[in-house]
Amino acid sequence: MTPDSRYRQLLAAVRGLVRCDAAALLRLLPGEGAPVLQPVAVDGLAEEALGRRFPVAAHPRLARLMDSRQGLRFPSDAGLPDPYDGLLEHQQELEAVHDCMGAPVRVDGRIWGLVTLDAMDPRAFDGVDDGRLQGIVRLLEAGIAAEETIAELARRAEQEQALARAASRGGSRELLGRSAAMVRLREEIDTVAGSDLTVLVLGETGVGKELVAERLHARSPRRDRPLVQINCAALPETLADSELFGHKRGAFTGAVADRSGKFELADGGTLLLDEVGELPLPVQAKLLRVLQSGDVQRPGSDRVQKVDVRVIAATNRDLREEVARGRFRADLYHRLSVYPLHVPPLRERGRDVLALAGGFLEENQHRLGARNLRLSPAASEALLAYDWPGNVRELEHLISRAALRALSSAGRGGRWIAIEPAHLGLTADVGTARPAAMSSAPPISPAARHDADPRRAQAPEQDPEQDPERGQERGHEVGTSGSPPGLGLREATDRFQRQWIEAAIARHGGAMAAAAREAGMDRSNFLRLARRLGVPGLSGRP
Structure with missing residues (x-):
C-alpha cells in the first residue's frame, strides 16, 4: 500500500466513528513565508481539493484549529468563511457548510497537521463530545506515526542496500603507486577527507577517479554511512530529477510508487556525482539549489526534506572551458570546485605501471585458477614505454587479456608463467603503439x-x-x-x-x-x- 491509500483508510475509519458529509486530513508544510496546509487525503470532498493549498493565515477557521490544544467545534453561525464551501462531493449548488469541527494532529510532539469534519446538518455533531474527538485524533496519530515509521524503515533499508553495494564494490582496490604524483594525491585526499568540503575530482578517463572518491569517504567521519554513486552521463534529462531527488507517486507517467532519490539515500553519507560535466543545464540549476540549501523536494510532492550530504563530483572535462562555452553553469562550477583534486594520468606516474600490473596479475591468477603469473623483463619494459591513452582502465583490461593468452599458450603445469610482450598485444614500437588486441575503434595510424x-x-x-x-x-x-x-x-x-x-x-x-x-x-x-x-x-x- 502507498502512503496515500493508508491515509484514505484512516479517514474511512473516522467516518465510521462520526456521521459527517466530509472528512479531510491536511499536512502542515512550510510555505513561502508562511505555513500552508496541504490535503493528503479527503473523503466526501471533491477530488480537486487534493490539489489545493490552504495558507493558514488566509483561512481563519484553519488558523483557530491550529491554535487550539484539543480541537474545537464551530457554531453554525460563527460567521467565519469555510475553506470547503462548494467543495463537498456531489454538491449541486455552492451551499455553505453548516457544521464544522476539527483538531490538530501531533506526531512525536510536533504538530503534523489537522483533521477536519464537515456536515450540511447544523446539528450533526451534537453527539460528538471532546472524548470522542480526542479518540479520533489518537487513532489518526497512531496511524500516521506507523506510516512514518514504515517510510523511515524503507529509507533505512535503501541506505543499507546502498552501503552494502559500496562495501562489495570497494575495499579490494587502493590507490597504488609510489610516484611523486600519487604521493601528493594521497596527501591531498587525507587533508580534505575529514572535512565536509565539496571535492571536485578531475582527471582523464580511466585514471581512477572513483577510487579517489572511495578513499575520501573511507577517511571521513561519514565512513559508516552510505557512499552513493550516480553516473550523470547515463541520465536522460527526463529522468534526472527522479534519479537525483526521487518522485511522488503519480508525478509523471510510470511513477506508480513513491521513490527515494540519490540525495535521500545518501543522507548522512556521501554522494558521488560521476561525470558531472554531462548534466543538462536545467538539471544543473536544480542541483545548485540543493547544494546551496540542503533542501530536497521530490517531483510531485510539496514536502521539502532537509538532507545532510557530502558531495564529491568527478569529471574528465575541463569545466572552466565548459563554463566559457555556456555548457556548464559558473555558479555550480564554483560550488563544486571548493577543493579540486587532479588525478595524474598513468603516463606521468613512471614505474607505478608495474605495481598496478602486479596487482591486476594477482587478481587474474585467482580468477583463472593459475599460479605465479609473472611479467618478463621485456614485458615490463614494454609496459613502461607505452603511453596508456586509456590509463589504468586500459592497463587492467590489457593485463586480463595477457594473462589469459599466457595461460592458454603455456598450460597449467609449469612452476611459473611468464607474460611476454606478445601476450600484451603491444608492437615493438611500444612508445607510439596501441594494443593490437580487440578494439571496437576503427584502425588509426x-x-x-x-x-x-x-x-x-x-x-x-x-x-x-x-x-x-x-x-x-x-x-x-x-x-x-x-x-x-x-x-x-x-x-x-x-x-x-x-x-x-x-x-x-x-x-x-x-x-x-x-x-x-x-x-x-x-x-x-x-x-x-x-x-x-x-x-x-x-x-x-x-
Whole structure:
C-alpha cells in the first residue's frame, strides 16, 4: 500500500466513528513565508481539493484549529468563511457548510497537521463530545506515526542496500603507486577527507577517479554511512530529477510508487556525482539549489526534506572551458570546485605501471585458477614505454587479456608463467603503439596514436628496423602522404597526421566528435592534436 491509500483508510475509519458529509486530513508544510496546509487525503470532498493549498493565515477557521490544544467545534453561525464551501462531493449548488469541527494532529510532539469534519446538518455533531474527538485524533496519530515509521524503515533499508553495494564494490582496490604524483594525491585526499568540503575530482578517463572518491569517504567521519554513486552521463534529462531527488507517486507517467532519490539515500553519507560535466543545464540549476540549501523536494510532492550530504563530483572535462562555452553553469562550477583534486594520468606516474600490473596479475591468477603469473623483463619494459591513452582502465583490461593468452599458450603445469610482450598485444614500437588486441575503434595510424596528447610529442622514436613489419607499415604511410625524400621522421609524421585529420573532418562534414571516433581518440585530445598540427579552420570551432 502507498502512503496515500493508508491515509484514505484512516479517514474511512473516522467516518465510521462520526456521521459527517466530509472528512479531510491536511499536512502542515512550510510555505513561502508562511505555513500552508496541504490535503493528503479527503473523503466526501471533491477530488480537486487534493490539489489545493490552504495558507493558514488566509483561512481563519484553519488558523483557530491550529491554535487550539484539543480541537474545537464551530457554531453554525460563527460567521467565519469555510475553506470547503462548494467543495463537498456531489454538491449541486455552492451551499455553505453548516457544521464544522476539527483538531490538530501531533506526531512525536510536533504538530503534523489537522483533521477536519464537515456536515450540511447544523446539528450533526451534537453527539460528538471532546472524548470522542480526542479518540479520533489518537487513532489518526497512531496511524500516521506507523506510516512514518514504515517510510523511515524503507529509507533505512535503501541506505543499507546502498552501503552494502559500496562495501562489495570497494575495499579490494587502493590507490597504488609510489610516484611523486600519487604521493601528493594521497596527501591531498587525507587533508580534505575529514572535512565536509565539496571535492571536485578531475582527471582523464580511466585514471581512477572513483577510487579517489572511495578513499575520501573511507577517511571521513561519514565512513559508516552510505557512499552513493550516480553516473550523470547515463541520465536522460527526463529522468534526472527522479534519479537525483526521487518522485511522488503519480508525478509523471510510470511513477506508480513513491521513490527515494540519490540525495535521500545518501543522507548522512556521501554522494558521488560521476561525470558531472554531462548534466543538462536545467538539471544543473536544480542541483545548485540543493547544494546551496540542503533542501530536497521530490517531483510531485510539496514536502521539502532537509538532507545532510557530502558531495564529491568527478569529471574528465575541463569545466572552466565548459563554463566559457555556456555548457556548464559558473555558479555550480564554483560550488563544486571548493577543493579540486587532479588525478595524474598513468603516463606521468613512471614505474607505478608495474605495481598496478602486479596487482591486476594477482587478481587474474585467482580468477583463472593459475599460479605465479609473472611479467618478463621485456614485458615490463614494454609496459613502461607505452603511453596508456586509456590509463589504468586500459592497463587492467590489457593485463586480463595477457594473462589469459599466457595461460592458454603455456598450460597449467609449469612452476611459473611468464607474460611476454606478445601476450600484451603491444608492437615493438611500444612508445607510439596501441594494443593490437580487440578494439571496437576503427584502425588509426600508429603516428596519430602517438600524438593523441601533446605531452607525448617528446616520446623517443624506436628504430623501425627493429620490427620489419612495423617499419614497412610506417614507410608505406609516409610514402602515400607525398613527403619529400629529405624530410625527417617527425616532419613526415606531422604531415601525414595533418592530412589524415583534414580528410577525416571533411568526411564527417566538420563534425569533430565523429572524426575523433574514427581516429579512436578522445575528442579533446583529437582537437588538441589538430590544433598543434595547424589543421585549418579550428580557431573558432567548439
